Amino acid sequence: MSSQEKNVLVVGGGIIGMVSAFRLAQAHHHVTLFDPAPAKGATWAAAGMVAPSAEIAPGEQSNYELQKGALAAWRDVAHTLGSMTGEEMTIAQTGTLFVGWDASDRRLIEQFAQVASDFRAPMEAVTRMESPELFEGVSPRISEGLLMGDDAWVNPDQVVRMLLNGLELLGVRIIREEVTSIGSDAEHVVASTGTDEIRGDRGILATGAHRLPKGALTSGDNVVRPIRGVTVRVQGIDRSAQPIVRAFVRGRAFYMVSRSGGYCVLGATAEERAEAVLEVGELQRLLRDALDIVPELETANVLDTRMGLRPASADLEPFFEVLATRGWAWSSGYYRHGVALAPIAAEHALQFVEGAS
Numbered sequence: 001m002s003s004q005e006k007n008v009l010v011v012g013g014g015i016i017g018m019v020s021a022f023r024l025a026q027a028h029h030h031v032t033l034f035d036p037a038p039a040k041g042a043t044w045a046a047a048g049m050v051a052p053s054a055e056i057a058p059g060e061q062s063n064y065e066l067q068k069g070a071l072a073a074w075r076d077v078a079h080t081l082g083s084m085t086g087e088e089m090t091i092a093q094t095g096t097l098f099v100g101w102d103a104s105d106r107r108l109i110e111q112f113a114q115v116a117s118d119f120r121a122p123m124e125a126v127t128r129m130e131s132p133e134l135f136e137g138v139s140p141r142i143s144e145g146l147l148m149g150d151d152a153w154v155n156p157d158q159v160v161r162m163l164l165n166g167l168e169l170l171g172v173r174i175i176r177e178e179v180t181s182i183g184s185d186a187e188h189v190v191a192s193t194g195t196d197e198i199r200g201d202r203g204i205l206a207t208g209a210h211r212l213p214k215g216a217l218t219s220g221d222n223v224v225r226p227i228r229g230v231t232v233r234v235q236g237i238d239r240s241a242q243p244i245v246r247a248f249v250r251g252r253a254f255y256m257v258s259r260s261g262g263y264c265v266l267g268a269t270a271e272e273r274a275e276a277v278l279e280v281g282e283l284q285r286l287l288r289d290a291l292d293i294v295p296e297l298e299t300a301n302v303l304d305t306r307m308g309l310r311p312a313s314a315d316l317e318p319f320f321e322v323l324a325t326r327g328w329a330w331s332s333g334y335y336r337h338g339v340a341l342a343p344i345a346a347e348h349a350l351q352f353v354e355g356a357s
């Protein structure tokens with residue numbers, strides 16, 4: 001092992017930990033990844049949108065600027081993973097069609113358009129009359145909307161499968177156990193599971209909305225709270241050649257990401273709570289909104305429902321904090337954008353390990 005190559009411990013195998021581990025291993029570091037259930041956290045529920053424009057929200061301009069680099073960063077990851085595994089990663093730059101259900105929802109769209117215009121996001125007003133193909137499958141009572149052409153999606157299930165392959169090919173060791181505590185001495189970092197203690201040169205905590213292991217000394221400037229979300233997967237409508245549908249429905253946010261073959265992800269609920277349950281009322285509201293916006297979903301088959309806890313920081317910005325526990329850093333707070341931002345998080349991890357941050 002050359003002096004530049006480091007042993008790196010990555011705790012948490014969600015999209016952030018996995019892409020970070022992949023990037024580090026690709027840069028010839030020796031990586032151990034810990035997770036009792038890789039990719040079954042928030043990553044499991046995510047729709048996979050890489051949609052900076054449709055994700056615009058008041059006060060979140062720096063987040064928008066960060067996300068603008070996400071698609072290019074994903075194309076790099078897709079290229080590298082694709083040439084290693086022989087599988088082509090789907091990155092569908094379909095854009096987003098954003099519509100409102102009733103007059104007050106259309107008012108919310110106008111307010112959104114104002115913020116997006118302040119951020120100088122690319123968008124155009126579209127109508128059913130001029131562009132009927134964009135509105136295919138969308139309720140006939142909706143005749144206008146906004147098109148954000150730069151938005152895209154990846155399929156997290158495919159991405160995770162390819163990453164697991166890529167990690168194996170790069171010799172990353174995956175330990176399917178929880179890390180209960182971390183620490184360090186003058187020379188090493190250490191991660192302890194119930195059964196083992198593993199040493200390395202650097203450690204990264206990518207534990208999403210979960211509590212940090214014992215021994216993680218943070219500055220206190222960053223905190224993470226869980227914002228629970230549910231998505232429903234159905235089989236029925238193929239709108240994969242058309243934009244992602246996004247809507248305000250009676251004030252609630254709804255989206256449908258359609259993949260080829262009629263597989264659609266409907267989402268997403270958002271609640272400030274951490275219980276791993278799915279309530280009937282929550283599911284009913286989501287499906288009612290879905291049927292109002294895309295009536296053809298009436299006969300679609302429900303495949304599964306997925307729940308995840310989005311890791312949200314106080315200011316809703318992601319962070320990469322170098323901890324007071326020597327040699328360790330904490331990468332979290334990716335909230336609604338962890339899939340989009342994972343390759344950018346991975347670059348921070350690499351800079352930390354190679355000593356530039």
Ligand SMILES: Cc1cc2nc3c(=O)[nH]c(=O)nc-3n(C[C@H](O)[C@H](O)[C@H](O)COP(=O)(O)OP(=O)(O)OC[C@H]3O[C@@H](n4cnc5c(N)ncnc54)[C@H](O)[C@@H]3O)c2cc1C
Nearest residue numbers: 012014016041042043047048049179208229337338339340
């Ligand atoms: C319903 C829903 C829809 C979403 N849609 C999108 C979207 O379209 N686009 C987008 O960009 N983002 C989306 N997100 C957000 C995105 O899923 C998250 O931002 C992202 O998954 C966060 O990744 P993470 O790796 O930090 O956390 P997670 O995916 O939660 O992974 C954390 C991992 O750490 C492991 N872990 C925790 N503690 C320990 C420990 N002590 N030891 C070992 N392992 C540990 C857990 O088991 C887990 O696997 C969505 C989220 C939800 C809930």
